[in-house]
Amino acid sequence: MTSRSGDPVSSRRSPVASGGPIADTADVRLACERIRAAGPGLVARPWAEIAGVLGRVGARFRSDSDPLRTEALERLPEDAGLSVAMAREVLDGMSRDWTVDRLSRTVEADFEEPACLDGMSTVRGRHVMAIGPALCLQIVSGSVPGVGVNALLRSLLVKSPTLVKPGRGDIVLTELFARGLREADPQMAEALAVRYWPGGVEAQQRAALAAADVAVVYGSDETVADVRATAPATTRVVAYHHRIGVALIGREVLAPSQIDAVATDTARAVALFEQRGCVCPHVVYVESGGQLAGADFADCLASAFGALEEALPSVTLDAAEGAALQQLRGTAELHAATGAGFIRHGGGTAPWTVIYEEQADHAGPVTLARGVRVQEVDDASALAARLSPLGAHLQSVAYAGLEGRVPEVAESLGRAGASRVVPIDRVSFPPPWWLHDGRGPLRDLVRWVEVER
Amino acid sequence: MEAFRDLAERLEARFAATGTDPWDRATFEEWALLVFAHQYESCSPYRALCDARGVTPQNVARWEDTPLVPATGFKHFDFMGEGSGPPEATFRTSGTTRGIGTRGRHHVPSLSLYRAALLPPLEAALLPDPGEMRMVSLIPSPEEAPDSSLSVMVGFAAEARASRIDWLVDTDGRWMSESASVLSEVASADEPILLLGTALAFVHALEGAGGLERGLPALPEGSRVMETGGFKGARREVSREELYLRISEQTGLPTHRIVNEYGMTELLSQLWEPVLAEGASATGVHVPAPWLRVRALDPSTLAPLGEGQDGILAFYDLANLGSVSHVLTEDVGSVTEGRVRLRGRAPGSEPRGCSRAMDELMSASSR
Numbered sequence: 001m002t003s004r005s006g007d008p009v010s011s012r013r014s015p016v017a018s019g020g021p022i023a024d025t026a027d028v029r030l031a032c033e034r035i036r037a038a039g040p041g042l043v044a045r046p047w048a049e050i051a052g053v054l055g056r057v058g059a060r061f062r063s064d065s066d067p068l069r070t071e072a073l074e075r076l077p078e079d080a081g082l083s084v085a086m087a088r089e090v091l092d093g094m095s096r097d098w099t100v101d102r103l104s105r106t107v108e109a110d111f112e113e114p115a116c117l118d119g120m121s122t123v124r125g126r127h128v129m130a131i132g133p134a135l136c137l138q139i140v141s142g143s144v145p146g147v148g149v150n151a152l153l154r155s156l157l158v159k160s161p162t163l164v165k166p167g168r169g170d171i172v173l174t175e176l177f178a179r180g181l182r183e184a185d186p187q188m189a190e191a192l193a194v195r196y197w198p199g200g201v202e203a204q205q206r207a208a209l210a211a212a213d214v215a216v217v218y219g220s221d222e223t224v225a226d227v228r229a230t231a232p233a234t235t236r237v238v239a240y241h242h243r244i245g246v247a248l249i250g251r252e253v254l255a256p257s258q259i260d261a262v263a264t265d266t267a268r269a270v271a272l273f274e275q276r277g278c279v280c281p282h283v284v285y286v287e288s289g290g291q292l293a294g295a296d297f298a299d300c301l302a303s304a305f306g307a308l309e310e311a312l313p314s315v316t317l318d319a320a321e322g323a324a325l326q327q328l329r330g331t332a333e334l335h336a337a338t339g340a341g342f343i344r345h346g347g348g349t350a351p352w353t354v355i356y357e358e359q360a361d362h363a364g365p366v367t368l369a370r371g372v373r374v375q376e377v378d379d380a381s382a383l384a385a386r387l388s389p390l391g392a393h394l395q396s397v398a399y400a401g402l403e404g405r406v407p408e409v410a411e412s413l414g415r416a417g418a419s420r421v422v423p424i425d426r427v428s429f430p431p432p433w434w435l436h437d438g439r440g441p442l443r444d445l446v447r448w449v450e451v452e453r
Numbered sequence: 454m455e456a457f458r459d460l461a462e463r464l465e466a467r468f469a470a471t472g473t474d475p476w477d478r479a480t481f482e483e484w485a486l487l488v489f490a491h492q493y494e495s496c497s498p499y500r501a502l503c504d505a506r507g508v509t510p511q512n513v514a515r516w517e518d519t520p521l522v523p524a525t526g527f528k529h530f531d532f533m534g535e536g537s538g539p540p541e542a543t544f545r546t547s548g549t550t551r552g553i554g555t556r557g558r559h560h561v562p563s564l565s566l567y568r569a570a571l572l573p574p575l576e577a578a579l580l581p582d583p584g585e586m587r588m589v590s591l592i593p594s595p596e597e598a599p600d601s602s603l604s605v606m607v608g609f610a611a612e613a614r615a616s617r618i619d620w621l622v623d624t625d626g627r628w629m630s631e632s633a634s635v636l637s638e639v640a641s642a643d644e645p646i647l648l649l650g651t652a653l654a655f656v657h658a659l660e661g662a663g664g665l666e667r668g669l670p671a672l673p674e675g676s677r678v679m680e681t682g683g684f685k686g687a688r689r690e691v692s693r694e695e696l697y698l699r700i701s702e703q704t705g706l707p708t709h710r711i712v713n714e715y716g717m718t719e720l721l722s723q724l725w726e727p728v729l730a731e732g733a734s735a736t737g738v739h740v741p742a743p744w745l746r747v748r749a750l751d752p753s754t755l756a757p758l759g760e761g762q763d764g765i766l767a768f769y770d771l772a773n774l775g776s777v778s779h780v781l782t783e784d785v786g787s788v789t790e791g792r793v794r795l796r797g798r799a800p801g802s803e804p805r806g807c808s809r810a811m812d813e814l815m816s817a818s819s820r
Contacts, residue, residue: 323752
């Protein structure tokens with residue numbers, strides 16, 4: 001917002017989507033006590049058994065006749081602000097990982113010797129055991145559905161009683177998973193609680209932080225800073241702050257025979273989660289020297305967004321999002337009118353917006369809601385230098401083309417801050433064992449005990 | 454084309470002559486189209502936009518049909534009329550609520566036009582009775598903050614109507630050492646005062662900043678408060694109702710003696726809450742200056758909305774003669790009989806997802 005005097009700050013509380021009520025502080029404390037008490041029961045079970053139970057619950061979200069999936073599909077569009085088709089796409093993409101196989105593989109990816117979760121084990125000649133927090137608080141903000149479930153899976157896999165505060169648009173899936181767990185294994189479900197409170201409501205957050213051994217926070221830089229500032233010294237904070245993705249289109253695929261397919265993949269990558277995910281590309285860098293140029297790619301991308309409205313419709317933006325989109329479009333139109341590129345968009349019927357910028361001007365307008373900027377880059381090897389100011393906020397680089405150059409480009413992008421270099425058709429749903437922001441998702445939660453001899 | 458100075462002088466005379474009397478549609482339209490023609494001719498980025506849209510002074514008949522400039526555009530373009538001379542001031546935005554971005558800049562070729570546009574509505578809202586009044590400002594002085602349109606506004610108000618003004622806060626938000634003694638002195642005098650501040654300054658005052666150990670003192674009868682938004686960069690936001698109740702508690706003034714100003718760097722005219730004249734029933738309503746028109750537009754299509762419907766607020770400000778007049782904001786609200794009701798951002802509604810605008814990150818990291 002650019003207002004000087006700004007807005008009279010309103011006290012109106014936004015309605016919690018279709019989720020449950022707002023937990024009060026006493027309720028949060030009680031939930032913490034209850035799940036902590038369930039810790040010994042959870043710890044006594046082998047990790048493989050835990051993965052088995054969680055995987056069986058997760059599989060229900062993939063089974064067409066299962067009432068959990070039916071309810072999820074019914075409630076998700078309103079809860080998360082997604083179209084019916086997009087909600088289904090997101091549920092399918094997220095729940096693909098909630099299986100016994102993939103959860104087990106996640107444990108095996110992070111722990112060379114997974115038995116170290118069950119007792120003292122010898123790992124590379126050291127006698128060690130990995131211990132999950134006696135109470136893990138998972139604070140999820142934002143509204144990418146499924147992140148709350150991913151979060152609780154991680155901490156339960158390391159045998160940690162878990163309190164999840166889901167994001168405002170992620171309440172339904174988190175609660176449905178908890179319900180599924182109660183039905184599958186009431187004893188294990190004792191170690192899980194889902195409580196919602198709006199971000200920034202201090203008392204609940206303080207109470208939960210005081211009770212937790214480890215607090216994991218997924219959210220904006222401000223949210224992360226707030227959690228760090230309010231966490232007691234003895235509560236370890238594991239933070240996933242703001243991240244953004246970019247795309248890199250190599251000149252190899254900038255040919256008439258391939259460009260449409262790549263543009264379609266790119267449009268899907270931007271549109272999935274409606275540009276709310278940290279994996280969504282915000283800027284597409286198109287390599288120079290191909291048969292077709294960056295401007296051609298931008299045009300193809302616009303067509304792909306238009307077509308995508310059929311398969312994965314967007315939703316009508318709320319007034320605040322619409323206002324931001326209009327600022328974006330209006331500013332891009334001014335840039336275009338003064339001769340520095342062009343803008344294509346879906347007008348009043350669809351929020352997709354493609355802004356082609358001739359100059360690499362990072363002070364350009366904000367991207368949101370299927371909005372993306374397209375810029376040219378001379379060579380893939382030059383992208384790292386362009387991105388280095390993003391540093392700590394860079395996450396996924398989605399690519400097409402490049403062929404044998406991927407390792408070399410990945411090395412430079414990694415040094416510039418990227419933690420994931422991935423083909424563009426796979427960027428939206430990283431596997432559960434991905435190095436989330438460059439770190440093992442389960443390893444990050446545990447502490448170790450070692451016997452020295 | 455009429456030169457900037459001539460047009461500005463004519464507008465100034467008109468503002469002075471009509472005061473806060475409403476302008477009818479035809480009068481406003483005539484002026485708006487004159488102003489549009491001037492901006493089209495003299496401001497090249499705006500002309501480029503108009504040409505791209507195929508809108509020219511020759512083919513536009515209604516002010517509503519002139520191209521809108523997004524407020525964000527002030528961050529990227531210098532909207533300056535060629536031929537209006539170097540700006541007498543450049544007002545800058547304070548950053549954004551969502552993070553640190555490039556600051557917007559509003560070049561002002563005539564401070565005298567700004568003064569003429571702001572004074573009549575300000576006086577009607579804050580100083581409806583004739584004569585001077587003592588003022589105490591929690592907003593930095595224009596000498597301290599010449600690039601703040603708010604500071605300059607308070608400076609003009611003081612010049613016109615203050616028997617005396619004390620500036621208690623500097624541009625970095627530091628309190629002057631004499632703050633507490635100034636406030637206890639005004640509290641013990643019989644003379645009513647006008648206390649001006651941003652929401653954030655009031656929060657600090659209520660919590661005892663500046664050596665105000667017991668917060669704000671009880672103010673003499675007849676006193677009034679001007680409050681304007683501004684929690685930017687603050688970790689803690691307080692609801693407006695709560696803030697007003699607390700100001701009221703400490704000062705002893707009823708909440709309808711607290712007048713909200715709604716303005717922005719990109720607009721040289723303001724909107725005011727007419728509570729002094731109309732009482733508590735006017736709470737939450739903002740009246741624009743007569744030379745400022747407001748519309749609520751559909752967030753998706755930008756089509757004008759009906760009375761009372763929430764939409765994105767768009768302004769046409771004749772006082773913006775030297776830059777661009779038709780400005781689209783990010784603020785959401787409704788318009789009923791020309792009066793505006795703002796709708797705040799819902800608390801806790803941080804931008805969705807864990808993604809964030811790239812330009813903000815880029816500029817934040819280069820600070």
